[in-house]
Each structure stands twice: as C-alpha cells, then as structure tokens.
Amino acid sequence: xxxxxxxxxxxxxxxxxxxxxxxxxxxxxxxxxxxxxxxxxxxxxxxxxxxxxxxxxxxxxxxxxxxxxxxxxxxxxxxxxxxxxxxxxxxxxxxxxxxxxxxxxxxxxxxxxxxxxxxxxxxxxxxxxxxxxxxxxxxxxxxxxxxxxxxxxxxxxxxxxxxxxxxxxxxxxxxxxxxxxxxxxxxxxxxxxxxxxxxxxxxxxxxxxxxxxxxxxxxxxxxxxxxxxxxxxxxxxxxxxxxxxxxxxxxxxxxxxxxxxxxxxxxxxxxxxxxxxxxxxxxxxxxxxxxxxxxxxxxxxxxxxxxxxxxxxxxxxxxxxxxxxxxxxxxxxxxxxxxxxxxxxxxxxxxxxxxxxxxxxxxxxxxxxxxxxxxxxxxxxxxxxxxxxxxxxxxxxxxxxxxxxxxxxxxxxxxxxxxxxxxxxxxxxxxxx
Ligand code: UGA
Numbered sequence: 001x002x003x004x005x006x007x008x009x010x011x012x013x014x015x016x017x018x019x020x021x022x023x024x025x026x027x028x029x030x031x032x033x034x035x036x037x038x039x040x041x042x043x044x045x046x047x048x049x050x051x052x053x054x055x056x057x058x059x060x061x062x063x064x065x066x067x068x069x070x071x072x073x074x075x076x077x078x079x080x081x082x083x084x085x086x087x088x089x090x091x092x093x094x095x096x097x098x099x100x101x102x103x104x105x106x107x108x109x110x111x112x113x114x115x116x117x118x119x120x121x122x123x124x125x126x127x128x129x130x131x132x133x134x135x136x137x138x139x140x141x142x143x144x145x146x147x148x149x150x151x152x153x154x155x156x157x158x159x160x161x162x163x164x165x166x167x168x169x170x171x172x173x174x175x176x177x178x179x180x181x182x183x184x185x186x187x188x189x190x191x192x193x194x195x196x197x198x199x200x201x202x203x204x205x206x207x208x209x210x211x212x213x214x215x216x217x218x219x220x221x222x223x224x225x226x227x228x229x230x231x232x233x234x235x236x237x238x239x240x241x242x243x244x245x246x247x248x249x250x251x252x253x254x255x256x257x258x259x260x261x262x263x264x265x266x267x268x269x270x271x272x273x274x275x276x277x278x279x280x281x282x283x284x285x286x287x288x289x290x291x292x293x294x295x296x297x298x299x300x301x302x303x304x305x306x307x308x309x310x311x312x313x314x315x316x317x318x319x320x321x322x323x324x325x326x327x328x329x330x331x332x333x334x335x336x337x338x339x340x341x342x343x344x345x346x347x348x349x350x351x352x353x354x355x356x357x358x359x360x361x362x363x364x365x366x367x368x369x370x371x372x373x374x375x376x377x378x379x380x381x382x383x384x385x386x387x388x389x390x391x392x393x394x395x396x397x398x399x400x401x402x403x404x405x406x407x408x409x410x411x412x413x414x415x416x417x418x419x420x421x422x423x424x425x426x427x428x429x430x431x432x433x
Contacts, residue, residue: 001185004078004106009036010159010263010329011121011152012084017051018163020058020065022188027074028067031423039067047328047355050160071104075111080185082150082387083108083132084121094270096125105132109139117181119148123212123268125275126205129172146178149201151208156262157326168195172204184330191390209272211284216265218253220289223296224293226256226432236432237414256432257410258334258386259296259336261323266293297337300412300431304338305345307429308382312346318375320387321367322356330359335386352376354389368375369388374399381408 001024006018008030030036033044042056057063065425068074068109075081085100101122108118118136120129133147149172154162155173179198186196186335199207226236236256244251255349260266269290276283323333330336333356339349343366348369353360357369370376373392377383377400393415401407401424408427411418421428 001025001079002077003080003082004071004074005082005084005382006030006108007037007083007085007100007122008032008045008067009084010048010156011084011154012082012153012343013039013051013055014048014159014163015082015121016085016150017054017058018187020062021054021164021402024064024185026058026065027078028065029069029071029074030067031069031071032276032383033069036067036069048156049326054146071107072111075108075116078116079113080117080119080181081108082119083123087122087124089267089270093274094272096123096267096271098124098128099130101128102135105135109136112140112145117146117148117178118204119150119182121125121150121152121263121269123151123208124149124205125203125209125271129201129205132172134317146174147201148173148178148182149204150182151204152160153208153211156329157247164189165192166194167196170199170204170207172199172201174201209268209275212265212268212287213272215253215419216269216293217285217289219255219257219260219265220292220296222254222256223432224292225258229432234433241433251338257416258338258431259293259300259335260301261332261334263323263329263331266290269293292429297334298341301338301341303349303429304384304408304410305342308410308427309343310345310347310382310431313348314349314382315348315380316342316382316384317370318349318351318367319353319373319376319385319392320389321351321353321360322387325387325389328356328359330363332358333360333387335384336360336364338384338386339364350376350378350380353387354391357411374400381406382410383408384410384412385415386412388415397421397424 003019003024003026005012005028008028015028020026042052042059044051083104085097085104090097129147129149132337151170171182183196229236240254243249244254273283273286318335318339320335322329342349350370352370352373360367361369373395404426411430414430418428418430
C-alpha cells in the first residue's frame with residue numbers, strides 16, 4: 001500500500017514515520033520547502049522522544065519514508081491520502097479554521113489519477129469530511145475515491161507509543177470497500193488486539209471532539225474540587241485516588257494543576273462548543289469547563305502573588321515552560337501565561353526548561369533563561385514548579401533552600417510531599433492540599 005500524508009506538522013510526521021514502521025511506502029508532503037530540506041536530513045522541527053531515530057531509520061535504511069513538496073507526484077500513485085494539516089482556531093473566533101483543509105482537498109482533486117481513499121486525520125468539526133468529498137466531486141467521479149474520517153489520539157511526548165499501541169483506532173466510513181482498506185491498513189495492530197471501531201463519518205468526527213472534551217472536563221472538575229480541598233483541609237491527591245479506583249471513573253486525567261493547555265484541548269473544547277451552538281444544542285457543561293480553565297491561570301497566579309507576598313521588583317523562578325513534560329511545545333502553556341502575568345506586574349521571571357527554552361524565548365523575551373533549575377532558583381523569592389518534568393521530581397532542594405527564610409515553593413503539579421518540603425524550611429504550597 002502506498003501512502004501520502006499531507007502536512008508535516010506533529011500529527012503528519014508521527015503518522016508518516018509510524019506507517020513506515022508498519023512497512024508501508026510513505027511520502028510526507030509539505031509546501032514549506034525549508035521544512036522538507038530539514039526533514040530529508042532527519043531533522044525534526046519539534047521535540048518528540050524517538051521521532052528522529054524513526055525518521056532516520058526509514059529515510060536512510062529501509063527507504064520506506066520520503067519527503068516532498070510536490071503533492072501532484074505523490075497523490076497520483078497513492079492508495080491512501082491522509083490530510084493532516086493544522087486546524088487552528090480562527091482569529092477572534094472559537095471556530096476551527098479549515099482553510100488549509102479546503103486548499104488541500106482542492107489540490108487533491110486536481111491530482112488523483114486512480115481510485116484512492118482520502119482520509120481526514122486532522123481534527124475537524126462534524127460535517128467536514130463530507131464537505132471534503134463534495135469539493136473533490138467537483139473534479140473527480142464518485143467511483144474513483146472514497147472519504148474516511150480517522151481521528152488521531154496521540155499525546156505529545158508519548159506519540160509514537162500511542163500510535164503503535166493505541167487504546168482504539170476509529171474509522172468513519174461510508175461503505176464496506178473503504179472500511180476494508182482501512183482495516184487492512186491497521187492490520188499490524190491486530191497483533192496487540194487493538195479494537196478497531198467502525199462508525200459513520202459523523203460519529204467518528206464527534207468521537208474525537210467528545211474524547212478531548214471529556215478529558216478536559218475531568219481536568220476542570222478535579223481542579224474545582226482541588227479548590228474546595230484547599231478550603232476545607234482535604235488533600236486532592238487522596239480524593240483523586242479514592243475516586244479513580246472506581247473503574248467507572250478511572251484514575252487518569254484526575255491530576256489537579258494549573259489547568260489544561262497545549263495545542264488541542266483549549267482549541268477543541270471551544271470548537272466543540274461552537275458546533276453545539278450552531279446546531280442549537282445545549283453543551284453548557286463544556287462552556288463551564290472552558291470558562292473555568294480560562295480563568296484558572298489568573299486564579300493560580302493571584303494565589304502565588306498573595307501567598308508569597310510578591311511585589312514589583314521581586315524575582316520568581318518558573319521551572320518548566322512547555323505545556324507538559326517531554327515536549328518543547330509552548331502553545332497555550334499555562335506556565336508561560338503565569339510568567340506573563342508576573343512580568344506585567346513588574347516581577348522578574350527566571351526560568352529553566354529541559355527542551356522548550358528556545359521556543360519560549362522567541363515569543364517571551366522577558367524571560368531570563370537559566371542553564372539549569374538550580375541557577376533559575378538562585379536569589380528568588382518564589383519557586384514555581386509548573387511542568388512535571390522528571391528532572392524536577394528529584395531536585396536537591398537542600399541546595400536551593402540554602403538557609404534562606406520564607407522561600408516559597410509552589411508545586412503546581414503536586415510532585416512533592418508537603419511535609420518533606422516544609423521540613424527543609426520552604427513555605428510549601430501544592431495544588432488542592
Ligand atoms: C491530547 C489528548 O490526550 C490526545 O489523546 C489527543 O490526540 C491530543 O490532545 C490531540 O487532540 O491531538 P496532548 O494535548 O498532547 O493530547 O496532551 P495531554 O496529555 O492530553 O495533556 C493536555 C493538558 O492537560 C496538559 O496541559 C496537561 O498538563 C493537562 N492535564 C492532563 C492535567 O492538568 N491533568 C491531568 O490529569 C492530565
């Protein structure tokens with residue numbers, strides 16, 4: 001089977017490299033020529049554990065993977081074309097901007113020469129895949145292609161494992177022929193008995209948004225309960241453990257923190273609310289999730305400022321700049337938002353992140369970047385552990401406290417035990433405990 005993946009962003013590159021690992025001849029296409037030149041040298045534009053090794057293996061050894069900026073050549077011979085372009089939020093609106101999807105659909109319709117499947121893997125609002133079909137029908141006979149929705153459930157930082165060992169694969173098809181091709185494509189996953197869920201195209205599109213929105217709901221819920229725990233002397237980690245052991249609830253995504261960030265949850269929750277509004281359906285539960293998350297950062301920052309008595313001219317350290325560990329992605333990163341508010345109030349911000357500093361500095365010149373966590377914590381009034389990178393879990397805090405009184409530590413992700421940190425002489429503040 002020959003595959004073409006259009007768009008070499010996060011989803012496209014992981015998908016392309018992993019399909020090559022399955023043994024398929026895969027061409028990844030992007031109109032950004034500089035990106036293609038870099039990829040042809042196995043250089044990945046973002047940090048993701050394991051991706052460069054996989055690119056290198058299939059570019060240079062198996063030669064199953066190639067990169068091109070010509071859609072026409074690869075589309076002609078492809079059996080399956082995946083659309084993996086970005087669907088950002090529209091400027092000044094919460095709706096998904098689908099202009100890249102329409103551009104690609106038009107280009108595909110100008111270039112396919114034999115029957116192929118056209119698969120939307122980008123996160124697209126319900127109805128989009130059928131609209132892609134309508135666009136292509138303007139140029140191509142309906143017997144010469146089928147459209148499929150096949151959303152991804154990859155988490156940044158563990159995307160390769162998520163692709164190779166998914167909880168499920170969802171395929172939304174209109175007929176048996178396209179379903180059979182998709183099942184054949186994912187046959188390598190039969191080894192681990194991965195469930196392949198076959199649905200209508202609309203259901204498949206909804207599954208993606210409903211899954212991300214549900215996870216976001218769990219997070220906002222546990223963060224609100226964390227606020228209550230702080231008021232009544234309970235501990236959110238014990239509460240989450242006691243809840244999560246119930247199999248109907250599950251323990252995942254019940255970690256309280258500064259709110260969800262990243263390139264997916266904030267945008268997808270907003271777009272899903274928008275879809276519901278367009279259809280006059282009440283999804284107010286999700287509006288509450290979204291509103292609470294939007295205000296979470298200022299709520300947390302105000303708490304930091306008040307408890308540690310920070311004022312203009314003071315310095316705070318932020319450990320972790322990416323929106324979560326094992327990624328250099330700073331999109332909608334709560335830690336950077338906290339840094340921005342502190343900076344606006346005249347508080348200096350020193351920071352360190354294992355991989356996200358280059359990205360962070362480009363857009364946030366106010367950050368003073370340090371070569372490690374210890375340097376970031378020197379001569380500050382407050383330490384904010386914002387992202388739970390492994391290297392922050394085992395810091396030599398004795399080295400940091402250095403006999404200073406009233407050094408505050410805000411462990412936003414609850415990676416330390418409060419008693420242990422207090423014993424060292426810090427004023428310790430976790431989340432929800
Ligand atoms: C998320 C989904 O988990 C993936 O299944 C999905 O494919 C992806 O979006 C996408 O739509 O492309 P990702 O954004 O990489 O993946 O990150 P998550 O691990 O889901 O974390 C999202 C945010 O929630 C982070 O800010 C994280 O810190 C926060 N979070 C997560 C919590 O605050 N508490 C938790 O218990 C879990």
